[in-house]
Amino acid sequence: MPLMDTCWSPWLHYTDIKEASKAVAGYTLAISVIGIVYSVYVMLGGVSSEFFGPLFETDTRNTAKYAGGFLIVFCLFYIGFSILMMFGISREIRGFILPWMIQTVLSIMSITAFGLWVLCSYYTNLWSVFVFIVIMLFSALNIYCYLCIYSFYREVRKFQKPNIVPIWDDELEY
Numbered sequence: 001m002p003l004m005d006t007c008w009s010p011w012l013h014y015t016d017i018k019e020a021s022k023a024v025a026g027y028t029l030a031i032s033v034i035g036i037v038y039s040v041y042v043m044l045g046g047v048s049s050e051f052f053g054p055l056f057e058t059d060t061r062n063t064a065k066y067a068g069g070f071l072i073v074f075c076l077f078y079i080g081f082s083i084l085m086m087f088g089i090s091r092e093i094r095g096f097i098l099p100w101m102i103q104t105v106l107s108i109m110s111i112t113a114f115g116l117w118v119l120c121s122y123y124t125n126l127w128s129v130f131v132f133i134v135i136m137l138f139s140a141l142n143i144y145c146y147l148c149i150y151s152f153y154r155e156v157r158k159f160q161k162p163n164i165v166p167i168w169d170d171e172l173e174y
Contacts, residue, residue, distance in 0.1 A: 008017055020148050026082075029079055033075070035072075036070055036075045042055045043068040043069075046060075068085065085099075115131075119132040
């Protein structure tokens, strides 16, 4: 039995968990492209002083290059794993879904850590509480998308489970 039978993907309700999983893969692909565009923008001298931005408190001369480069590599892996997952969903190959699941757990942990860092570092600023709530809502959306994919993964695993039938019986004499 899957964890979820239906799924609200980031933009639409799906009654089929397979179609919802494809939508989640498209969502993570789009978010990764946005992350790459934002990183390149900051690395080329754009504004990184937004309180809730992933490259908050980076200067364009030094730390933005390293943090932006890491974010670009992270998003490129996420794009690759999202495309691999789309292929795995359409062919029902669970080995192609697993890298996306691992990457998503890392992403959820880093988003949550960033939200906690903002809250703890700027606890005197009331704006940091709002930013923390928004970041935690984004993290909750990613957790829900992960559960949607995990439900499909469990469903595929159940159907691909080997059914081993013993051919040799010790009670019978051959």
